[in-house]
Amino acid sequence: MGGRTTRQRRAVLSALAGCQDFVSAQELHARLVADAQSIGLTTVYRALRDLEAEGGVDVVRDEAGGRLYRRRPDDGHRHYLICRCCGSSRPVDSEIVEQWADQIAAETGFAAVEHTVELTGLCADCHTTEDQEGVPQCRWDPAHQDSPGRARSCAS
Amino acid sequence: MGGRTTRQRRAVLSALAGCQDFVSAQELHARLVADAQSIGLTTVYRALRDLEAEGGVDVVRDEAGGRLYRRRPDDGHRHYLICRCCGSSRPVDSEIVEQWADQIAAETGFAAVEHTVELTGLCADCHTTEDQEGVPQCRWDPAHQDSPGRARSCAS
């Protein structure tokens, strides 16, 4: 990344690397603090903002509109399928969608067409678990997951 | 819609019908007030929240994560191509994406897969206008459009 190499930036990068799935700035900060790292929430926000600008992370929004970040694979931007229950995520092949977007661009005369695609569902683990009495309870919504499920998605 | 038929609900529905493009709760409220309608912002939020729950509107998020609403065509949910400059929107054919999403669901074992797709670009009008010196200035971002462009998208 462009900026200076500070202890804090390194910590954010490292914490991000330890996450398989999407995390919010707040979550990442909480992890860092829990890991005895001294860093301000503001700094985490700024580091993630910069990383986003540099293309170092992929971003999605949670149901409340908040940003969730995930380190971007080396091979460029990707789209993900995210479990609404446990928060686990996996990149999906989106060639078709990319082509579709290009085609729309050509047909409509719009320029600089960009696309956002988010897939959410319930992963095998989550919908297999016998709690299928109606709608699953844990949701991919910050308000309902003050630790459960999503936790498993990061290393230490 | 389910609830009671009050003057306010009717006004919201009507204002929404007069909009071709996506509007925020705040914008809709401003329009209503400008139109001499007496209605509280809170009420507009509640009406839109209810409409969303009933499937009466399509929703997208602006760059800041805020919700933007648009009356849903009678033939079910759609995806849109929105101009980042003037805010105009048009439904696009997304059959391919729907199928793609279904296929992903089948391949991954995820259940209840839902998708969000947003296409943004610069419409013919906006990128034809000679202001092509570099990046267009007006953006599909609430912070940069305190009236220009987007205005044209609603009737009256």
Next chain:
DNA sequence: ATAGGTGCAAAAGATTTGCAACTGG
């Protein structure tokens, strides 16, 4: 030395909620 980075406290915004007053059916 010095531009860039930090972090606290405060600001900003969008949306929600408590609650008492109101009203459609």
Next chain:
DNA sequence: CCAGTTGCAAATCTTTTGCACCTAT
């Protein structure tokens, strides 16, 4: 009548900013 609606003020919550103080380079 009375459960559903309203609207104002106040509360939430996430993200941004002002500013004085640090620190890689």
